[in-house]
Amino acid sequence: MSQDLPVTGYAILGLLTFGDELTGYELKQRADMTLRFYWVSPAMSQVYTELRRLTGLGLVRADARADGGREVTTYAITEAGQDALRGWTDATPAGFPVLKHTVLLRLLVGHAMAPEQTSRMLRDYLDELDAALADLHEVRDSLRGADRPGEAFRFPSLVAEWGLDYFAAEQRHTRRALASLAEHEAPGEPDTPPA
Amino acid sequence: MSQDLPVTGYAILGLLTFGDELTGYELKQRADMTLRFYWVSPAMSQVYTELRRLTGLGLVRADARADGGREVTTYAITEAGQDALRGWTDATPAGFPVLKHTVLLRLLVGHAMAPEQTSRMLRDYLDELDAALADLHEVRDSLRGADRPGEAFRFPSLVAEWGLDYFAAEQRHTRRALASLAEHEAPGEPDTPPA
DNA sequence: ACAGCCATGTAACTCGTTACATGATTAC
DNA sequence: GTAATCATGTAACGAGTTACATGGCTGT
Numbered sequence: 315m316s317q318d319l320p321v322t323g324y325a326i327l328g329l330l331t332f333g334d335e336l337t338g339y340e341l342k343q344r345a346d347m348t349l350r351f352y353w354v355s356p357a358m359s360q361v362y363t364e365l366r367r368l369t370g371l372g373l374v375r376a377d378a379r380a381d382g383g384r385e386v387t388t389y390a391i392t393e394a395g396q397d398a399l400r401g402w403t404d405a406t407p408a409g410f411p412v413l414k415h416t417v418l419l420r421l422l423v424g425h426a427m428a429p430e431q432t433s434r435m436l437r438d439y440l441d442e443l444d445a446a447l448a449d450l451h452e453v454r455d456s457l458r459g460a461d462r463p464g465e466a467f468r469f470p471s472l473v474a475e476w477g478l479d480y481f482a483a484e485q486r487h488t489r490r491a492l493a494s495l496a497e498h499e500a501p502g503e504p505d506t507p508p509a
Numbered sequence: 510m511s512q513d514l515p516v517t518g519y520a521i522l523g524l525l526t527f528g529d530e531l532t533g534y535e536l537k538q539r540a541d542m543t544l545r546f547y548w549v550s551p552a553m554s555q556v557y558t559e560l561r562r563l564t565g566l567g568l569v570r571a572d573a574r575a576d577g578g579r580e581v582t583t584y585a586i587t588e589a590g591q592d593a594l595r596g597w598t599d600a601t602p603a604g605f606p607v608l609k610h611t612v613l614l615r616l617l618v619g620h621a622m623a624p625e626q627t628s629r630m631l632r633d634y635l636d637e638l639d640a641a642l643a644d645l646h647e648v649r650d651s652l653r654g655a656d657r658p659g660e661a662f663r664f665p666s667l668v669a670e671w672g673l674d675y676f677a678a679e680q681r682h683t684r685r686a687l688a689s690l691a692e693h694e695a696p697g698e699p700d701t702p703p704a
Numbered sequence: 705a706c707a708g709c710c711a712t713g714t715a716a717c718t719c720g721t722t723a724c725a726t727g728a729t730t731a732c
Numbered sequence: 733g734t735a736a737t738c739a740t741g742t743a744a745c746g747a748g749t750t751a752c753a754t755g756g757c758t759g760t
Contacts, residue, residue: 320747321614322747325614328617328618331620338713339709339710348617352610352617353609353613353614354607354609354748356747356748356749359713359714359749360747362711362712363713363748364747381757383757384755384757385712386710386711387711399618400621400623403618403621403622403626404626408611408612408633409611411608411609411610411612412549413607413609414549414606415547416601417606418671418672419519419520419523419544420523421667421671422547422664422668423523423598424663424664424667425526426598427598427599435603438602438603442605468620469616469619470617472689473616473617476613476682476686477613479681479682480678480682487674491671515718515720532738532739532740533739533741534737534739549720551721552722553739553740553741554722557739557740576739578729579739580739582740
């Protein structure tokens with residue numbers, strides 16, 4: 315019944331439903347690999363803060379062990395945590411995604427920018443999309459084999475494919491915008507002179 | 510040189526580059542029509558807060574007039590504001606968009622949800638996409654005529670088309686995920702029995 | 705020996721939100 | 733006359749960030 319964690323809290327609970335106990339540090343790494351594409355990868359300090367809250371609410375069980383000279387705490391989701399997560403997913407309306415798209419924001423005011431800057435920005439974005447696609451492909455491939463119908467990583471796999479498609483679509487949109495710019499802006503001299 | 514406003518500040522400056530003087534209230538409306546799709550539409554209070562900061566920095570000129578019994582303040586971008594905006598767009602690296610996609614986040618942990626809940630969520634999302642597409646179509650159509658090559662609203666038009674394509678792609682992804690769920694989850698009984 | 709990763713936190717701060725408050729103007 | 737819209741703010745608060753601090757363990 316506790317309800318109403320910040321979404322990042324539920325995200326962490328979600329990452330803990332894949333069976334293993336994780337340290338805060340590992341949790342952050344897992345977030346960087348997956349969450350980052352569809353949500354935000356919280357800062358380390360935020361992960362620890364959130365874990366303490368979840369522990370306090372009994373949604374997560376902290377297990378402090380001495381590993382040599384240092385204390386290492388691993389976290390696992392509890393029954394109550396599972397319930398809270400399910401309560402959230404079931405009770406919350408779909409909710410439209412929030413996009414913070416700096417590139418689009420700047421394209422929107424393109425008339426106030428130097429034309430070369432606009433196309434430079436779009437080309438940079440293409441590069442970043444390449445990098446993201448490469449990363450996500452790796453994630454996707456690492457899921458291969460464990461993503462058959464009944465299996466554990468079927469959903470992450472589904473989501474990864476969604477993401478790959480999304481990035482591919484972004485590439486198309488970027489190229490189209492770039493073409494549309496080139497068409498009008500530079501009817502004579504090309505932006506990147508051939509060698 | 511002042512640099513380093515919050516992005517929302519630049520967004521407001523951007524909205525003021527389309528030629529007219531606007532009140533805070535009108536600015537919020539314009540943000541709801543456009544910004545909302547690619548950024549976030551800031552709360553009213555935030556708009557006023559940001560306008561005060563921009564005025565303080567001389568990036569925006571406030572013009573308080575008495576309109577009958579009440580004070581109405583309109584804002585216009587200054588030369589310095591134009592410079593600041595251009596400085597930002599030119600100097601800032603492309604920067605990857607941040608997506609806060611609650612639907613994807615929940616699909617990621619689909620194994621912890623009841624299957625009907627997952628598909629319900631996806632269907633709800635489809636509805637919201639329809640609504641967003643309708644809204645954005647309207648925006649896009651309202652730009653028609655003023656979006657020819659040299660003209661003022663060419664970039665907003667470009668961006669609107671990008672957005673329309675993006676939402677259309679989301680619809681496809683959602684339908685595909687839905688199909689993939691139906692395929693395995695309910696090999697016998699269909700989710701929505703045909704009348 | 706030293707760099708780099710593992711691991712955990714605290715403190716200060718900022719953006720942005722919700723809730724609240726006020727009042728004038730316009731439309732029906 | 734009364735509801736909706738226009739217009740402008742203040743106050744409390746929360747999530748999340750950066751910067752800082754600490755220290756053990758691991759590979760070379």
